[in-house]
Ligand SMILES: [Zn+2]
């Protein structure tokens with residue numbers, strides 16, 4: 110995929126690598142630290158670590174951000190490891 114060819118369908122129409130850097134707040138925050146390659150023909154997605162991802166892996170032995178997270182219900186900042194949102198008390202899911 111990095112070489113520009115889809116391993117699934119053989120297409121060379123690979124989207125520009127989508128680099129998700131550190132500190133971006135999206136619902137799927139764990140995507141931070143990765144680069145995504147998307148095949149525009151079959152939709153296959155391949156993921157590689159970016160620099161930040163490698164650092165996380167080195168530091169924690171796994172790909173997990175230590176940045177504060179956002180509550181998916183109210184958008185409040187949630188500290189890493191917190192089980193509930195400090196603002197709306199929503200349960201923070203770790204597995205979604
Ligand atoms: Zn493909």
Ligand SMILES: [Zn+2]
Pocket residue numbers: 180181182183184185194195196197198199
């Ligand atoms: Zn909340």
